[in-house]
Each structure stands twice: as structure tokens, then as C-alpha cells.
Amino acid sequence: xxxxxxxxxxxFLLLALGAPTAPSAPVLPVDGHHFVLSVRGVLDRGxxxxxxxxxxxxxxxxxxxxxxxxxxxxxxxxxGQPVLANAGASRFLPDDVVLGSARLHVREGRDLVGxxxxxxxxxxxxxxxxxxxxxxxxxxxxxxxxxxxxxTVQARIDGSDVLRIEPxxxxxxxxxxxxxxxxxxxxxxxxxxxxPERKHELLPADVDLRTARIVARSGRDTVCLRQAxxxxxxxxxxxPDGAADYLVTVRFGP
Numbered sequence: 015x016x017x018x019x020x021x022x023x024x025x026f027l028l029l030a031l032g033a034p035t036a037p038s039a040p041v042l043p044v045d046g047h048h049f050v051l052s053v054r055g056v057l058d059r060g061x062x063x064x065x066x067x068x069x070x071x072x073x074x075x076x077x078x079x080x081x082x083x084x085x086x087x088x089x090x091x092x093x094g095q096p097v098l099a100n101a102g103a104s105r106f107l108p109d110d111v112v113l114g115s116a117r118l119h120v121r122e123g124r125d126l127v128g129x130x131x132x133x134x135x136x137x138x139x140x141x142x143x144x145x146x147x148x149x150x151x152x153x154x155x156x157x158x159x160x161x162x163x164x165x166t167v168q169a170r171i172d173g174s175d176v177l178r179i180e181p182x183x184x185x186x187x188x189x190x191x192x193x194x195x196x197x198x199x200x201x202x203x204x205x206x207x208x209x210p211e212r213k214h215e216l217l218p219a220d221v222d223l224r225t226a227r228i229v230a231r232s233g234r235d236t237v238c239l240r241q242a243x244x245x246x247x248x249x250x251x252x253x254p255d256g257a258a259d260y261l262v263t264v265r266f267g268p
Contacts, residue, residue, distance in 0.1 A: 046073035047113050047220065047222055048158060049155075049156045049158050051106065051154040052084070054082075055083045055149075055150060056081040057142050058080075059074070059143070060075075060139075061065070062139055063140075064136070065136040067109065069098060072090075074092065077128065079092065085098065086105075088104050088106050110160065112157045115131070116136045116155070118155040122147070123140070126139070129154065138152075157229040159268045160221050164200075164266070166263045169194045169250065171250045171252040171259075172257035174191070174218065176247050179217075180217075181214055185205075185211045186211075193207050194207075225266070233250075233262075234262065235258070248262060
């Protein structure tokens, strides 16, 4: 590869390797399904921050303690207190975040910042190799489970039916054989034949439909769940002769 080619690709190599460029401001979501934890401080040499639901643990070189640290708006001096409890006045992280969903957005920093996450913890690595310390600021974006909620559906089914559940709307789709009877949602009677669609306030506005799971079910044949675009669908199928009663409870959130 000639010198001209190296000059052409050098800017891209420097950016990929974490050269001292000014990170662009991340565009972070502002909604009930995400939480952003902001961290900043003056850091030098190797640092590792392990974040769990219960606490944050900051490890650093003995002669390079982090300075002016804030995490989630909470001031923290890791040199004298390497463990920060996520409780009371020092609470920095809500209980409903999905730790394994963590994504890193670096806002300021002259050297390397990395992140690894799983279901139990988030680990952030910061290594400032030039002499002296420097300002670092980064955001950790989490998905949220949303508040807990339940829907209990009961119906007498003959054939097959689909109940589409949206945050503020229910839609009953009858497919084959006789229409359902005695339909109730959280104890509220519903004439799905005369009014197959209805608005509702049975779920919180910030419900995360992706967390839906069946926690109780009864019936002689099939009742199951599937994810759909912007909704959750309950599937009922009663294949034997006649009709039968079905009862299912779907839980959302933590």
C-alpha cells in the first residue's frame, strides 16, 4: 500500500482506535421505556466501574484516584468510598432497568472507554494513557421494564380467536366456528361480537409489551401468546366438539 493510500485511510484508523477526537453528542431517547445514567469525572490511567442493582464499585490505580465524580447526579469520592450503595440519598439507578440492555454513549474523553453488560452487571472500562488526568463524561442507556400490570381474560371458546392487546386498545378477532361468549377482561364484561374493538385504561401508559408473559392459564385446548408489531396477541383454539371455558392471566413489567 502506497503512502497516498495510507494518508487516505489514516483518519478512519485514528477514529476507530480512539484517537483524541471530540465525541459527537449522542441522541438519546426520551420516553418511558429508557433510562439514561450519566457519569462524569476527572480520570487517570486504568479505571473499572461495576454497576449492579445494589451498588456501584469503582476500582482504580492506587496513585491515580478519580476526582470530581458524579453518577446519576450523585457526588461520589471513590478514593475514600469505593462502593456506592444504590439506596436512599445515593440512589442512582431505578429498579426496573434491564442491565443487559446497557449501551454506551461517550460525550467527552481523550482516550478509551468501553462497556460490557450481562443480566447481572454492567462493567465500564476507562483507561487514560497520556500523562495526567482528563475529563470524561459518558451516558449509559438502559431499557426499562415499565410498571407491573396484569390482564386476566376469561371466555367461552369454540374454534379459534385472537385477542390483540395494545397499550390503550383491545381488539378481538374471531376466526372460526361459533363466536366466543361470556368474555371478561379483569372482570369487566365485553360483548366482543357487537363491539370487537374497545379502548381501555387497564394498563399503565408506559407498559412495556415486550415483557408480556402468561403466568396462569386453564382450558382444555390451546391458549398461548405471541408478540406482534406494537402489540401482544393472545391466541385461543378449542378444537374438540362444542365450546369450553378458558382463563388466562398475562403479566407485564418486572
